[in-house]
Amino acid sequence: MADISTTLAGVKLPNLLFNASGVCCQTEADLKLMVESESGALITKSATVEQRDGNPAPRYTPLPNGIGSINSMGLPNEGYEYYLEYAKKYDYNSEKPLFISLSGLSLDDNVKMCKAFVDAKLPCVLEINYSCPNVPGKPQMGYDMEAMEKSLSVLAPLIKKPFGIKLPPYFDIAHFDQAAAVFNKFDNLAFVTCINSVGNGLAIDFVTEQALIKPKDGFGGLGGLMVLNTALANVNAFHRRLPGKQIVGVGGVVSGKEAFLHVLAGASAVQIGTMLKEEGPGVFARIAKELSDIMVAKGYKTLEDFRGKVKTL
Template identity: 25%
Template structure:
């Protein structure tokens, strides 16, 4: 009976895959594996809206994680400008780390590090997991995630739900081992359970059929892994939770983030105040410096701050030699333009409604740091133009998340293509040509400094 169920399932799914493949070939669309236009259209225009209609937001989120983890989501669809090296989205960050693309995934999507490689394959230049807390905690009661469909936004009050640092460490270690080719694959089912074994074998066959029809496209770019650290809800320690995260996970991270700006953990934003933030950042830097390799350490701030508060944070970041700032987290504010019935829910607002607010925060923080601190721009990025505006305001790289809720995983490829086209139209070939261009004096000072450095390096080479 189990064999019959398995055979019928494989036959049905296999037939469906062959039909889809037949449509692609008969319409003269050459197969581009999991980056094909057909694959993207089905995923973004059929599957994503369908899932949004039949599942509540958190269930849809968890389903998306599973699909990406198993390799069913579309892969990055290259664009001609990047492929021909006419435009480069690469960015060199603090301590020389190289972001292969300035478009990354914000923390919150893959909190536990379950689907890191799958997310990188979507076309993200960097993937940030977390927030990770030292001890496991369930977060706030459900429902805790709400779509603002009419406003293209999201409100969440997850409250740092996390499996804890030990479980996340296992996940990221497996990812790094697989990256290096050292992972030993272990069976994740009970071989003595006939049903479990039959389901596993069936699913494995489906995956093989899927990959046969839509093979993954190899990507030579190595995306970066960021790990976002939080504190437990009941913790009374000011710095210890973050120090535990740094000690446990720092060796796996390309960069670390100290999250002190979630609106859903009571008292967390108090750490943004003058003295607490200095104590925390100094302790975090000291713990990071004890690691064998020292990844850049960033701090993530809220958008709901006065100018004086932003000045103090900018001063603290420079005083403590923090490597960068993530601007911004979700907002407690509710703009008058919101029309969705869910806009009254408590929690952090993200997506299109905070796009301009976050861009202004980036602009102010860039000015307050004289353009000398690396900025990751977050909030409402849903197009190449949105990313371009944040880069001009002073961000060196940007992150997205909420827009995938509405447009699916293919939005990453689209944003990269649109950004490249905008840069080409404006005669800009690299990210350095765009970052901070809204700040004319700072922009040209930095540009002339880079030119002067390049000339000196050329002269040294000639003299050698």
């Protein structure tokens, strides 16, 4: 067996795979499934200050031929205090690190939530979500460089410990450069997670001529295999631009092959979203074995042997 353990934000993961925030992580029952799975870590649903029901259903659907999914969930969550209480009673000796996702609807919200977790002095790792594309009337902060820098300048010194941020996909080299220039200003910003879903796609049923999801007139975030190449580009772009920081790759992982490509592009850990939703928590054991088999076949013993070593023409 190859060694697929990793370290993220100074915390050891027995393997590099865990859930993408938003999948199998809203309730304690969901999180129990993650703890019992063969994931290397778990992350909670992005929390707001107050509990949210999210957008009306149907708000998620897989797309034909296994190409991916579309969703417009609208940040359904139990409110940050629910996840804070969960974090307080979590068994940190389980060898499975706990990451907490926070997605305040304002900077004041994020300050309030971060302060609560900091004051609790817990060994969980915070991730601030700057990339929720499905809350009506709320643009993604990840596309506003000035707002992100202002937010980080307040939150980074408050959090003190290593933390991460969840990013939307970027599509322009100039945006990679601008975003990296912001992120490199904050030493305890330890990792960036990319990508969140590709925002505001539209899926239409050919027979009924109807949008497949209800919120936002059918517009929603795209995930799954069809976003793999966008995800790999973002992982590699930030791997090149953020020396000393780590990348969590997410997007398009349906087998060990895609997980391998994420690491090759520069990922230190890999999250699974659509495939976890469709296959269930058993997906981690399958993909971990597939990745290990690929590494053995290629002669790689550890992830470090090939991380970030994609060849260019």
